[in-house]
Amino acid sequence: MILLKQGTHQYGTKLIAAGTSWIYAHFYIGKIVKSEVLDFPLDSSSITLPKMVRNLLQTDFSQRLKQVIRLSESNKTLCKNRVSSAFQSILLDLYEHGKPALQKDLSDQILDYLQCRVSDTLSGREIEQDFHLTYQYLTRTFSEKNGMGILQFHARLKMQAAARELRSSNKSISSIATEFGFSDALYFSKCFRKQFGISPSEYRKNQIFDAFFC
Incomplete structure (x- = not known):
């Protein structure tokens, strides 16, 4: 050790x-x-x-x-x-x-791993090296329990964490994008819209509106 x-x-x-x-x-x-x-x-x-x-x-x-x-x-x-x-x-x-x-079973270990590295940019190759198993086997095992592949699930966790930052902080959208491993704020916005159906700026505006008027 x-x-x-x-x-x-x-x-x-x-x-x-x-x-x-x-x-x-x-x-x-x-x-x-x-x-x-x-x-x-x-x-x-x-x-x-x-x-x-x-x-x-x-x-x-x-x-x-x-x-x-x-x-x-x-x-x-x-x-x-x-x-x-x-x-x-x-x-x-x-x-x-x-x-x-x-x-913990392998799926739960992968979930803990993804949560610990929610701000990182991961690849199948890196996950293979960390778990010493093929990515194909890992993602198949994970998807059987969680309904989606590892990288897809990691992308969802990343967007959920970014949404929490938009709700709870005054950080700019570009700084939040950088914090979660996006070098391009436009690509971050595209991924965010794919997850939530609206842009990060619209999401933040709606949260402020709901806080004051709901």
Whole structure:
């Protein structure tokens, strides 16, 4: 498992961004004494960690990893065992944190993915790479439950989110178009009209009218 700090760009070359740090966790097979941190002995049982764990910003995993690093730099008695125990505790909690996503079916995982990336411009190729499955299989599975293909559904989510911005903000139509991945405000208006039957400016005007007179 690779733990990457959100917002920090990682490059696969020697040109590493300033402030990036690498933490290597080395595993070995051997006898480990009873944990000083956990309340049960460490044994040979194993679990399979999820491939990706999301929504960690509101957790304490970052602080706990820093604590493990501080422990690893100490020469105090039993520190190595404390490091092993603390790190295993983090991995077990990551497993628990990731379980709800594992229990969701593929269609629900795709839906979560689309909602998280509603402002992005997606392609079938990119979705294939993120899910490690063919786009044809993914969109067929998704459409069986949702009645439309992935990119079509994503376009609908994008327009719905843009409509919320038109209702709740004073942003210009061109800035909203840019926010949702449209380089051309005219094309954005065309897509919006296709979804709602009216232009973004007409939609906003109707919302203001309804707020004052309905």
